[in-house]
Amino acid sequence: KAGVTQTPRYLIKTRGQQVTLSCSPISGHRSVSWYQQTPGQGLQFLFEYFSETQRNKGNFPGRFSGRQFSNSRSEMNVSTLELGDSALYLCASSGGAPAYEQYFGPGTRLTVT
Amino acid sequence: QQQVKQSPQSLIVQKGGISIINCAYENTAFDYFPWYQQFPGKGPALLIAIRPDVSEKKEGRFTISFNKSAKQFSLHIMDSQPGDSATYFCAARTLYSGGSNYKLTFGKGTLLTVNP
Numbered sequence: 001k002a003g004v005t006q007t008p009r010y011l012i013k014t015r016g017q018q019v020t021l022s023c024s025p026i027s028g029h030r031s032v033s034w035y036q037q038t039p040g041q042g043l044q045f046l047f048e049y050f051s052e053t054q055r056n057k058g059n060f061p062g063r064f065s066g067r068q069f070s071n072s073r074s075e076m077n078v079s080t081l082e083l084g085d086s087a088l089y090l091c092a093s094s095g096g097a098p099a100y101e102q103y104f105g106p107g108t109r110l111t112v113t
Numbered sequence: 114q115q116q117v118k119q120s121p122q123s124l125i126v127q128k129g130g131i132s133i134i135n136c137a138y139e140n141t142a143f144d145y146f147p148w149y150q151q152f153p154g155k156g157p158a159l160l161i162a163i164r165p166d167v168s169e170k171k172e173g174r175f176t177i178s179f180n181k182s183a184k185q186f187s188l189h190i191m192d193s194q195p196g197d198s199a200t201y202f203c204a205a206r207t208l209y210s211g212g213s214n215y216k217l218t219f220g221k222g223t224l225l226t227v228n229p
Contacts, residue, residue: 004156042221043157043202056216090156101147102217104156 002027004093004105012111018079021108025072025093031055032074033102034066037088046089049074078110086112116140117205119220126227132190134223136203139184143205147217148177148188151200160201161188193227200224 034046045058049068092102147162203220
């Protein structure tokens with residue numbers, strides 16, 4: 001079974017621009033979660049989508065948004081980029097209960113200049 | 114508010130030694146505790162996990178010890194190898210408030226270096 005894939009792997013953007021990141025979950029998984037990883041804050045939960053609906057959301061500003069398509073693929077968008085948005089953005093897919101193991105993709109490294 | 118506290122932030126161990134990483138939590142609603150391993154340039158990968166009704170779980174050289182009364186759990190890596198050098202995250206699972214689905218809360222990670 002193929003793992004979680006994320007594209008692109010690296011991005012360099014300028015402050016004020018917007019960016020869209022993509023995630024394809026493991027086949028059959030319907031839950032997709034997004035995390036921001038930085039050296040200072042560690043792994044911070046952004047949001048989770050299940051069957052095209054945002055099920056849960058972390059404490060991030062409205063500039064961070066996402067969506068999920070009928071094939072479970074998900075996109076994450078960040079508008080009006082700030083320097084502090086530079087991070088590794090990780091997508092994780094899950095087949096759901098009972099254990100809710102999450103399987104992570106390799107991440108997209110976003111650098112905002 | 115950090116709900117899962119992980120220590121140490123970094124750890125250096127000699128090859129063949131034992132690496133020990135500790136995590137503590139406050140929320141008694143946590144009901145599942147996985148550990149993740151992350152190599153540079155990769156996403157975290159599930160390593161081993163434990164439920165609170167078990168005090169210890171072993172898989173190969175990796176062991177989780179769980180102390181429910183103290184609300185602490187730890188990862189032990191026996192016979193540590195240079196290939197184990199990575200960042201390790203503990204996590205804890207709970208139900209979302211009022212919901213029927215789960216969320217994972219992660220510790221801040223431990224950078225393990227195993228010297229040859």
